[in-house]
Amino acid sequence: MIIVVGSNMTEAHPVAATFVKDAAIGGAQLIVIDPRRTDLADLATLHVQIKVGSDVALLNAVMNVLISENLYDKKYVESCTVGFKELKEKVMEYPPERAAEISGIPAEDIRKLARKLASVKPAMLMYTLGITEHICGVNNVMSCANLQMLLGNVGFECGGVNPLRGQNNVQGACDMGALPNVFPGYQKVDNPQAREKFMVAWKVKSLPEKPGMMIPTMMENLKTGKVKAFYVFGENLANTEPDIKHVEHCLQSAEFLVCQDIFPTETTRFAHVILPAAAWSENDGTFTSSERRVNRVRTVSEPPGEAKPNWWIFREIAKRMGHEWPAASAQEIWDEEVSVLAPSLKGIKYARLRGNGLQWPAPEEGHPGTPTLHKDGCFTCGLGVLKAIDWIPPAEVPDKEYPFTLSTGRRLYHYHTRTQTGRSQGINDILGEETADISPADAEAMSILDGEKVRVKSRRGEVIVKSRITRQVPPGLVWMAFHFREGCANWLTNPVYDPITQTAEYKACAVRIDKIE
Amino acid sequence: MRNTFLLNGKETAFKPGQMILEAARNGGVEIPTLCYLKGTAPSGACRICLVEVKDARSLVAACSTPVTAGMQVFTDSERVHRARKMNVELLLASGKHNCLVCEANGDCRLQDLVYFYKITKPRFAEEEDQYPTENENPFIVRDFSRCILCGRCVQACNEVMVNRAISHGYRGAESKIVTGGDTSYLNSECVFCGQCVEVCPVGALTEKKAKGMGRPWETKKIRTTCPYCGVGCQLWLHIKDGRIVKVTAVEDAQPNQGRLCVKGRFAYDFIYSEERLKHPLIRQENGEFRDASWDEALDLVAAKFKEIIGKNGPDAIAGVSCARSINEDSYQMQKLFRAVIGTNNIDHCART
Numbered sequence: 016m017i018i019v020v021g022s023n024m025t026e027a028h029p030v031a032a033t034f035v036k037d038a039a040i041g042g043a044q045l046i047v048i049d050p051r052r053t054d055l056a057d058l059a060t061l062h063v064q065i066k067v068g069s070d071v072a073l074l075n076a077v078m079n080v081l082i083s084e085n086l087y088d089k090k091y092v093e094s095c096t097v098g099f100k101e102l103k104e105k106v107m108e109y110p111p112e113r114a115a116e117i118s119g120i121p122a123e124d125i126r127k128l129a130r131k132l133a134s135v136k137p138a139m140l141m142y143t144l145g146i147t148e149h150i151c152g153v154n155n156v157m158s159c160a161n162l163q164m165l166l167g168n169v170g171f172e173c174g175g176v177n178p179l180r181g182q183n184n185v186q187g188a189c190d191m192g193a194l195p196n197v198f199p200g201y202q203k204v205d206n207p208q209a210r211e212k213f214m215v216a217w218k219v220k221s222l223p224e225k226p227g228m229m230i231p232t233m234m235e236n237l238k239t240g241k242v243k244a245f246y247v248f249g250e251n252l253a254n255t256e257p258d259i260k261h262v263e264h265c266l267q268s269a270e271f272l273v274c275q276d277i278f279p280t281e282t283t284r285f286a287h288v289i290l291p292a293a294a295w296s297e298n299d300g301t302f303t304s305s306e307r308r309v310n311r312v313r314t315v316s317e318p319p320g321e322a323k324p325n326w327w328i329f330r331e332i333a334k335r336m337g338h339e340w341p342a343a344s345a346q347e348i349w350d351e352e353v354s355v356l357a358p359s360l361k362g363i364k365y366a367r368l369r370g371n372g373l374q375w376p377a378p379e380e381g382h383p384g385t386p387t388l389h390k391d392g393c394f395t396c397g398l399g400v401l402k403a404i405d406w407i408p409p410a411e412v413p414d415k416e417y418p419f420t421l422s423t424g425r426r427l428y429h430y431h432t433r434t435q436t437g438r439s440q441g442i443n444d445i446l447g448e449e450t451a452d453i454s455p456a457d458a459e460a461m462s463i464l465d466g467e468k469v470r471v472k473s474r475r476g477e478v479i480v481k482s483r484i485t486r487q488v489p490p491g492l493v494w495m496a497f498h499f500r501e502g503c504a505n506w507l508t509n510p511v512y513d514p515i516t517q518t519a520e521y522k523a524c525a526v527r528i529d530k531i532e
Numbered sequence: 533m534r535n536t537f538l539l540n541g542k543e544t545a546f547k548p549g550q551m552i553l554e555a556a557r558n559g560g561v562e563i564p565t566l567c568y569l570k571g572t573a574p575s576g577a578c579r580i581c582l583v584e585v586k587d588a589r590s591l592v593a594a595c596s597t598p599v600t601a602g603m604q605v606f607t608d609s610e611r612v613h614r615a616r617k618m619n620v621e622l623l624l625a626s627g628k629h630n631c632l633v634c635e636a637n638g639d640c641r642l643q644d645l646v647y648f649y650k651i652t653k654p655r656f657a658e659e660e661d662q663y664p665t666e667n668e669n670p671f672i673v674r675d676f677s678r679c680i681l682c683g684r685c686v687q688a689c690n691e692v693m694v695n696r697a698i699s700h701g702y703r704g705a706e707s708k709i710v711t712g713g714d715t716s717y718l719n720s721e722c723v724f725c726g727q728c729v730e731v732c733p734v735g736a737l738t739e740k741k742a743k744g745m746g747r748p749w750e751t752k753k754i755r756t757t758c759p760y761c762g763v764g765c766q767l768w769l770h771i772k773d774g775r776i777v778k779v780t781a782v783e784d785a786q787p788n789q790g791r792l793c794v795k796g797r798f799a800y801d802f803i804y805s806e807e808r809l810k811h812p813l814i815r816q817e818n819g820e821f822r823d824a825s826w827d828e829a830l831d832l833v834a835a836k837f838k839e840i841i842g843k844n845g846p847d848a849i850a851g852v853s854c855a856r857s858i859n860e861d862s863y864q865m866q867k868l869f870r871a872v873i874g875t876n877n878i879d880h881c882a883r884t
Contacts, residue, residue: 029725029793031763036694058694180762184862185855185882191862192870193853193880199863204876217871223846227869227876229883233850242850242877243840248865249854250881271836278807287836288829289821291809292857294802295759296769296776300858302757304764306787310757312858316774316803320810321826325854325861329868331826335834338872345860353863371766371786427723430760430795438807439799440741441670445724518883 016044016138021145025054026427028179052487067420068523069118072406074158076114078106080129088167095392096164098401105403137174148521152513154404164399170389180305187303195227200357229517234265244271253281254432257508257519258475278434292325293318300345309363310372409523410511417525421493429498449502450483452494458484470529476506537603552594553581563607566641566733567682568595572691577683579619583607591615617649625656628677636735638748669718671740671798679736681707685728697722724794746772758796765796776800846874853880
């Protein structure tokens with residue numbers, strides 16, 4: 016059984032989706048929980064079409080049924096987890112009838128869903144940004160984990176809680192410590208032993224102990240003046256962050272903005288210095304995929320003009336600030352620093368990265384890698400923690416003035432702000448502009464024709480885009496992507512964030528749609 | 533006798549339910565085929581994998597005949613080769629197989645068989661073109677005159693990728709592979725993953741962007757990881773004169789097992805865009821950018837950082853790393869921020 020929550024996999028992770036589809040046509044049960052009738056829902060045993068932002072309420076009610084009807088894995092919960100009492104108390108506040116009101120799923124269907132989930136073991140849960148891009152993103156993820164632990168599904172092949180990561184190396188960027196609170200290998204910056212270890216390795220007398228700012232705080236502090244210099248490497252923040260007007264105001268406020276990229280973008284317009292970088296296939300290196308698989312990237316050709324590998328640029332800046340770094344190639348950086356300093360990567364060296372790569376943790380040389388974490392319910396942190404979680408609604412919900420919910424995401428043919436796909440011959444021919452996807456019922460009610468230009472407006476901004484009438488979208492919902500500057504959903508999205516991760520609520524804000532007279 | 537059979541007289545192991553073609557392959561005997569596609573239900577369409585089984589009434593298709601214990605299979609007999617050669621000659625006559633102008637020249641299973649059987653002139657009259665070539669989308673050229681109706685594209689589309697855009701259409705001499713209800717790729721359910729091109733054994737389906745860019749013997753292959761989503765598909769980059777001319781999937785590699793999507797297969801040429809940044813740029817007083825040398829640009833960045841650290845402290849500098857670039861780049865950037873600038877203000881887009 017496969018449970019897919021908040022993931023339009025056939026468009027955002029098309030190849031991963033083929034394996035899910037294969038399983039479904041091969042007889043596996045497929046449960047799709049999503050506000051939209053995605054292509055995957057067509058193959059599903061059950062499509063649970065919840066309202067945007069009601070995930071915690073639904074999952075709490077499912078757990079309520081699992082506990083009330085004694086369908087959960089008692090042995091697993093007792094031996095592998097803590098926090099059951101608190102979880103139970105909390106989910107008892109969410110009888111299916113209450114969740115039905117919040118999620119739009121009838122109480123009896125919630126009961127059936129719970130019974131179905133308890134009927135097959137193990138079941139795999141997969142989620143994407145439909146879970147995380149909410150002000151309650153962390154709670155949504157923990158609810159998924161609660162469910163899977165309650166069902167005894169964590170720690171087994173074809174089980175677990177599996178996030179599909181959106182970018183080729185977003186896993187790797189985390190592993191490398193491009194995060195404000197951890198060194199490479201998730202060693203905390205506020206841990207004195209970790210700092211000591213890195214001080215020795217990096218030959219410096221001190222390292223900052225206070226965790227740094229996350230992107231939204233950085234941007235905000237460009238405006239307040241607390242952050243003077245901003246170094247943006249390979250990000251087109253002017254299109255990707257919520258509320259473009261606000262973002263551009265922040266970028267404009269930077270005293271000194273360095274952009275390092277392969278193309279001029281909407282963000283580089285604000286730069287004081289632009290550094291030209293090598294692209295994919297122009298340098299050797301490694302990517303780490305969703306499944307923690309470290310694999311090789313290889314050089315085909317030299318970068319154009321004077322463009323240079325990114326690692327070289329950082330090394331040169333360090334040198335000009337008085338630090339000589341010995342590693343002079345990606346392989347030396349990995350073999351002599353990364354894999355020496357990050358315990359989970361210790362067994363991974365370039366010489367071993369032939370063929371299919373290795374999945375971390377690989378803690379010593381010769382280790383075969385670890386495809387499944389928390390094997391047999393033995394959690395790496397000891398016991399799995401069940402958390403009592405309350406549902407909260409999205410920060411902005413529809414009202415009289417803005418009666419629709421706007422939810423955003425990615426489409427198959429383009430990638431992010433099209434810096435790459437927009438410059439690959441043929442892709443724009445297949446998908447050349449943004450649309451506002453609306454339901455047939457709403458289109459009819461407003462007399463909007465398919466392809467007709469409409470105005471979509473939120474409290475932050477407005478765009479004029481073609482409508483696309485599709486049965487994928489339920490009444491009351493508008494769905495858009497952020498690939499095209501014109502009609503970019505981020506002119507509209509709400510810059511509100513999960514308090515822990517500062518992930519923005521891209522999946523829910525209130526908009527209105529008007530015909531253009 | 534248990535779970536073994538005689539393959540050209542040699543005792544060979546098989547798994548119950550296994551077809552002759554797979555069991556022979558495991559036993560080191562490669563049986564030629566045009567239609568067999570691993571992981572899908574065998575169709576027995578091409579009749580090239582014919583083998584002789586003792587006491588069977590006729591030759592059988594190895595791809596769709598299960599092995600039984602003690603079965604005596606002959607893959608190399610005169611009878612087998614005579615039948616295979618005849619079928620190759622029939623296929624050759626079924627369309628226009630002019631290798632000189634074919635994109636698949638040098639990478640064609642039918643061409644391999646014609647060569648193997650030393651066929652030098654057509655035995656049967658070539659059939660007339662029934663259906664015009666489809667060349668209206670940006671990625672896939674479909675030349676029906678080269679199609680041998682093996683059905684691999686149908687299987688890849690329906691059983692592997694499950695996009696359900698391609699199927700068999702019409703009957704008998706009018707048989708045709710169709711998309712949707714016999715419409716173009718563009719007007720069908722097709723999502724341009726190009727898996728049909730990947731599995732086409734001949735030149736019926738070819739990559740439009742690769743046309744005229746290089747013959748198989750002129751290109752070398754480099755294995756790499758896809759630059760798009762987080763799945764980490766393994767690619768073969770086909771390189772001629774230092775330039776990527778085509779991308780195909782690495783067969784049997786994890787995690788993608790020979791599959792790709794439209795971005796991984798066709799969106800590789802952005803690196804050759806004329807819009808690439810080629811020189812460091814510094815903004816001038818008038819707001820315009822001017823070209824600068826690396827020394828000048830890097831000196832400026834370092835000087836400005838030092839000045840801000842001196843005036844406002846290291847936490848007045850913040851940086852965002854790139855989740856599309858290699859691990860080593862992110863490592864270097866966080867090291868620059870922590871060890872050189874002295875701040876933990878380093879993040880990337882994992883959260884947004």
